[in-house]
Amino acid sequence: MSDGQSTGGQDPNENSTGRQGPSGQDARSRPTPGRRIAAWARRRGSRWVRLLRLLPHAGLPLVLGGVVLALVLAIAPLAVIVLLGRLLGLVGAAVAGTPDPAAGWWDDAYAVLGVAVAVLVVQQVLAPYLTGLVEVASRRIDQYCIDRLLRASLGDAPVSALESPEALDILADARAAFSRWSRTPGEAAAALVPLLSRYVQLVGAAVLVGVVTSPAAGLLIGLTALGVRFGVRGTLGRYGLLFNSLAGHRRKVAYLRDLATTSAVTKEVRLLGILPWLRARLRADTLAQYEPLWAGSRRLQFWPFVGFAGIALVGGAVVLGLVADAAATGAVGLFGLGVALQAVLVAMRFGVYFPECDVQTQYGLQSFEALERFEALIAEGTAPRSVLAPPPAPATSIRFEGVGFRYGDDAPWVLRGLDLTIDVGRSTALVGLNGAGKTTLVKLLARLYQPTEGRITVDGVDLADVDAAAWQQHLALIFQDYVRYELTAGENIGFGAPHLLDDDAALLDAATRAGAAELVGSLADGLRTELSSRYTGGRDLSGGQWQRVALARALLAVRGGASVLVLDEPTAQLDVRAEAEFFDRFLATAHGVTSLVISHRFSTLRHAYQIVVLEHGAVVEQGDHAELMALDGRYAHLFELQAQRFRTPGAATGSGASTAAAAGSTAASAATTTTTTKETVR
Numbered sequence: 001m002s003d004g005q006s007t008g009g010q011d012p013n014e015n016s017t018g019r020q021g022p023s024g025q026d027a028r029s030r031p032t033p034g035r036r037i038a039a040w041a042r043r044r045g046s047r048w049v050r051l052l053r054l055l056p057h058a059g060l061p062l063v064l065g066g067v068v069l070a071l072v073l074a075i076a077p078l079a080v081i082v083l084l085g086r087l088l089g090l091v092g093a094a095v096a097g098t099p100d101p102a103a104g105w106w107d108d109a110y111a112v113l114g115v116a117v118a119v120l121v122v123q124q125v126l127a128p129y130l131t132g133l134v135e136v137a138s139r140r141i142d143q144y145c146i147d148r149l150l151r152a153s154l155g156d157a158p159v160s161a162l163e164s165p166e167a168l169d170i171l172a173d174a175r176a177a178f179s180r181w182s183r184t185p186g187e188a189a190a191a192l193v194p195l196l197s198r199y200v201q202l203v204g205a206a207v208l209v210g211v212v213t214s215p216a217a218g219l220l221i222g223l224t225a226l227g228v229r230f231g232v233r234g235t236l237g238r239y240g241l242l243f244n245s246l247a248g249h250r251r252k253v254a255y256l257r258d259l260a261t262t263s264a265v266t267k268e269v270r271l272l273g274i275l276p277w278l279r280a281r282l283r284a285d286t287l288a289q290y291e292p293l294w295a296g297s298r299r300l301q302f303w304p305f306v307g308f309a310g311i312a313l314v315g316g317a318v319v320l321g322l323v324a325d326a327a328a329t330g331a332v333g334l335f336g337l338g339v340a341l342q343a344v345l346v347a348m349r350f351g352v353y354f355p356e357c358d359v360q361t362q363y364g365l366q367s368f369e370a371l372e373r374f375e376a377l378i379a380e381g382t383a384p385r386s387v388l389a390p391p392p393a394p395a396t397s398i399r400f401e402g403v404g405f406r407y408g409d410d411a412p413w414v415l416r417g418l419d420l421t422i423d424v425g426r427s428t429a430l431v432g433l434n435g436a437g438k439t440t441l442v443k444l445l446a447r448l449y450q451p452t453e454g455r456i457t458v459d460g461v462d463l464a465d466v467d468a469a470a471w472q473q474h475l476a477l478i479f480q481d482y483v484r485y486e487l488t489a490g491e492n493i494g495f496g497a498p499h500l501l502d503d504d505a506a507l508l509d510a511a512t513r514a515g516a517a518e519l520v521g522s523l524a525d526g527l528r529t530e531l532s533s534r535y536t537g538g539r540d541l542s543g544g545q546w547q548r549v550a551l552a553r554a555l556l557a558v559r560g561g562a563s564v565l566v567l568d569e570p571t572a573q574l575d576v577r578a579e580a581e582f583f584d585r586f587l588a589t590a591h592g593v594t595s596l597v598i599s600h601r602f603s604t605l606r607h608a609y610q611i612v613v614l615e616h617g618a619v620v621e622q623g624d625h626a627e628l629m630a631l632d633g634r635y636a637h638l639f640e641l642q643a644q645r646f647r648t649p650g651a652a653t654g655s656g657a658s659t660a661a662a663a664g665s666t667a668a669s670a671a672t673t674t675t676t677t678k679e680t681v682r
């Protein structure tokens with residue numbers, strides 16, 4: 001099946017610049033018009049074939065039922081045309097006074113009318129069934145496509161592949177379809193069924209004209225209708241490409257719209273008083289999106305429409321002339337005339353827009369292509385799973401060897417020449433100023449990104465050669481911008497180890513160790529309470545309470561089998577007492593766990609086995625607290641700076657070590673209340 005649309009894309013036989021190749025080769029390498037048309041037809045055809053291949057995902061019985069129904073609904077109007085033609089013939093005979101009542105003329109007329117009415121009734125009854133069937137089919141196919149989208153975005157692809165503006169534009173369009181902002185792939189595939197009905201009707205109408213008038217008239221009306229049809233769809237296709245090109249604009253407008261309506265931000269928007277700005281910006285950006293579309297619509301649709309209407313008029317007039325001529329010469333009787341006139345009208349209707357399938361196929365196909373392009377983009381950055389080895393369980397050390405990383409080819413280096421050894425079973429603390437690259441280092445360790453240069457090894461095995469998803473199973477990782485799922489407390493904790501989601505004892509134990517037991521106990525429905533007041537019986541948590549839940553998630557992951565615990569700013573939102581208690585509990589239970597903790601609160605880190613200072617993307621100092629204080633370098637300076645905040649007026653401004661003691665005593669910091677030492681971490 002092929003329906004005319006603009007190509008938009010480049011012919012694969014053209015060279016990529018669209019200019020001629022080196023002279024002498026031009027004539028030989030330039031494809032002939034025939035080959036270009038064949039390539040174009042292949043490309044157009046393949047889009048529809050790919051769409052067609054989606055149909056079985058609706059279930060074969062449903063699709064077959066739909067096809068049968070579509071054929072019945074295509075043939076029914078043709079049958080009515082023939083029956084009404086027959087009635088016209090009978091009436092004509094009656095007017096001419098030729099019918100013989102004894103021969104059952106009235107019976108014939110009533111019978112024909114009765115059958116025609118019956119066919120019309122059947123058509124009316126069946127039409128809603130086809131609509132319903134198409135709807136169910138589209139939902140089922142969409143479910144399959146949503147699964148594909150989830151697999152592509154949450155699969156093995158490195159996060160970098162998901163962050164490019166190009167990927168985000170495509171993803172926004174693919175996602176918008178599933179939020180029913182635009183037509184979905186399922187709607188496009190399911191609309192093929194009513195489209196089939198339309199084409200069968202056209203062929204039937206052309207055949208009727210051909211049979212009752214002349215084959216030439218049938219062919220002409222068929223070709224005219226197809227020509228207009230292809231032209232109209234072509235303009236729709238070109239308009240669709242223009243629409244596609246504005247994906248970035250659409251994403252921005254959607255963001256601004258969400259900003260104005262999402263409860264999480266509305267309170268800040270109100271307090272800042274930026275609503276007037278937001279409204280003006282939303283209006284300006286919306287206009288910036290629609291103005292090119294309106295202009296494009298006038299340019300692409302108005303004059304072509306006038307042109308195609310002209311073709312339809314000329315083609316239809318010629319065929320009607322042929323019919324009239326045949327009628328005048330007596331070659332076509334009243335029956336034939338009635339059939340031909342109705343069939344011509346049916347064929348001419350083919351040139352207009354079909355509400356039940358045109359927009360669906362056009363924009364749904366674009367959504368499907370967005371999904372396909374997104375999958376291809378993600379696949380480009382993802383090594384095939386089969387070639388990747390299962391990851392080793394870390395036994396001795398994780399090493400960063402000359403690691404350099406930047407987020408894009410033109411982006412500045414975030415890490416460069418970074419060498420670091422994390423001993424298995426010990427605790428490592430990572431400190432550094434904002435933007436030093438600490439979180440980036442964690443992302444590399446988690447294999448969300450690949451080092452731009454150098455390598456990360458686990459017991460000598462390059463992480464790049466292991467399966468990322470399997471490696472991530474060894475990690476219990478909480479980022480500083482951890483996710484606050486609007487789901488139950490149990491689910492929020494249980495996601496740390498999905499196989500323990502139903503194990504209440506394990507969930508409560510993790511909550512206890514993260515200092516969240518009291519919180520869970522206070523929830524109306526305990527672990528089953530939704531952590532959002534937007535749901536009945538749900539409850540909103542404070543920032544610190546959320547952090548305890550996130551910590552519980554990480555600790556559950558450790559219980560679930562992860563042996564490397566990575567906490568990025570794990571206690572930034574906890575009050576000082578809670579922070580101290582957490583480290584007490586955490587360190588007391590973290591035997592044998594390899595931990596990497598990032599924190600700006602130095603007091604919490606001083607008992608780490610090793611403290612690593614990151615600056616300008618490289619390790620500048622490394623050692624335990626005492627060693628680094630003795631070094632009196634960057635760490636000692638930062639520690640001193642922080643401790644000054646806690647020092648009472650008039651206190652001595654001695655060495656870093658004494659300052660640390662002051663910090664510990666006045667702030668009831670983790671340093672003083674933590675009873676465990678770096679040995680106990682092992």
Ligand SMILES: Nc1ncnc2c1ncn2[C@@H]1O[C@H](COP(=O)(O)OP(=O)(O)OP(=O)(O)O)[C@@H](O)[C@H]1O
Binds near residue numbers: 414436
């Ligand atoms: N997804 C990203 N794309 C491009 N640049 C990024 C991205 N994430 C971080 N960066 C840049 O990388 C640099 C290091 O960021 P990173 O988050 O690793 O720092 P950090 O040491 O964790 O900082 P902080 O202490 O503030 O959390 C920053 O300059 C930041 O702008």
